[in-house]
Amino acid sequence: MTTPSNQIEIPLSKTKLFLLFAGSLVFVILGIWLTWYELTTSPYHRKRPYFGLVIGPLANIFFGTAAYFLCKKLFDRKPGLIISDEGIFDNSGAFNIGLIPWTDVLRIKEVSVGKQTFINVVVKDPLAYIARQKEPIQRRLMKMSYDMYGSAIGITSNGLQCRRKDLLELLKANFRKWKRKQNQIVNDNHIS
Structure with missing residues (x-):
């Protein structure tokens, strides 16, 4: 929507x-x-x-x-995921990650764990996102995810009203759009 x-x-x-x-x-x-x-x-x-x-x-x-x-x-009434010009607001899983600004994102990739496939958002400073978690169990699980898969932030479509393939493409497309916009700003400033 x-x-x-x-x-x-x-x-x-x-x-x-x-x-x-x-x-x-x-x-x-x-x-x-x-x-x-x-x-x-x-x-x-x-x-x-x-x-x-x-x-x-x-x-x-x-x-x-x-x-x-x-x-x-x-019982959560907030949207599971919001994708905007600023970044991704993740409320899709057990961990309320909050806003992940595009400026923090390095890459978006798929990772398979057994028969489950997750979308991992690789960020510049994953330890900062781990430290933001209030519950010790959540911090520990995010740290384990970071150690095993190289990303502390995993998004699953299991609880969302969309399919994983569509979500992955939507996230990648918006990330590419943001990068193009940033490159255009840099080029415009460089020409001036």
Whole structure:
């Protein structure tokens, strides 16, 4: 959706977010069941001793955390992503990155993690974006992303009302447009 002030707003998809939230809750319930089964079943009847005591709590931590962030997003009324002449305002995922000015952006690339593909925004000073995060878990996850993939900022279309391919092209096109505008300004100043 385009607004009159030359910015593109991509809303959060409440349907996608709800389905992800429901899926996370299913895995939390399975984690609880695995743990309960392990604690209440005789060791002689189990094929893999202590499997449920390891996998169950891990599932609860991972999918419980995902459910928490997805629940917060379900009630978020702000657009998921805004692309403007100033840059990208990212509110699409668990981390509210805020404004990423085009002046900070070095490149926009795709990164695959298993079967999931993310759009990474490579910025000049990723540590500054990591430091902006208020929650320690978010800072740690962004630092891990930076260490593994070279970018602390990953944008996914999973919770947005658009497809990843379209979002990637939209981001790259607007970045190219901004760079052309900057080159034109430099050339105009150089001629004067």
